[in-house]
Amino acid sequence: MTPLVPSTCLGFIILVALCFRIIFTSEYKFTYTLCLILLVLHLHKLVQFSDALQSSNEKLQSMFYFESCWYAKSREVQRLTLQVLRRCQKSEHYSFYAGFVTFNRPLLLSLVKKTYSFMNYLIFVNRH
Secondary structure (H helix, E strand, C coil): CCCHHHHHHHHHHHHHHHHHHHHHHCCCHHHHHHHHHHHHHHHHHHHHHHHHHHHHHHHHHHHHHHHCCHHHCCHHHHHHHHHHHHHHCCCCCCEECCCCEECCHHHHHHHHHHHHHHHHHHHHHHHC
16 A cells, blocks of 8 residues: 555544534535535446546457457457557546555545544543
8 A cells, every 4th residue: 555545534534524623513514515525426436437537448459459359360460459559558537746645446435434433432522
């Protein structure tokens, strides 16, 4: 796990905690709740698009390799097909900070788990 993934998780947890604090103390509870829900849905959509991009990349690679009969074509077509195949071997998930933070399902799951644990901790601390 890269160093920025825990910091991203911590940043997300702090943002959610701040949103909950604002929600419970503000007169605009509905607005802030809606913003929090939209934030989580936006993160989910980023992960969904990232996974769709990666699966499309894998389908393109298998189509070029298995269905195009590229090895029976001219030398120029073989060279161009190999360039496409090399390009398809790179991961195409959305990433930020030069690839340190990659939006994929494990990151989303980790964010949700850590946020859930942190919120339960805050609820427990406030009760006692």
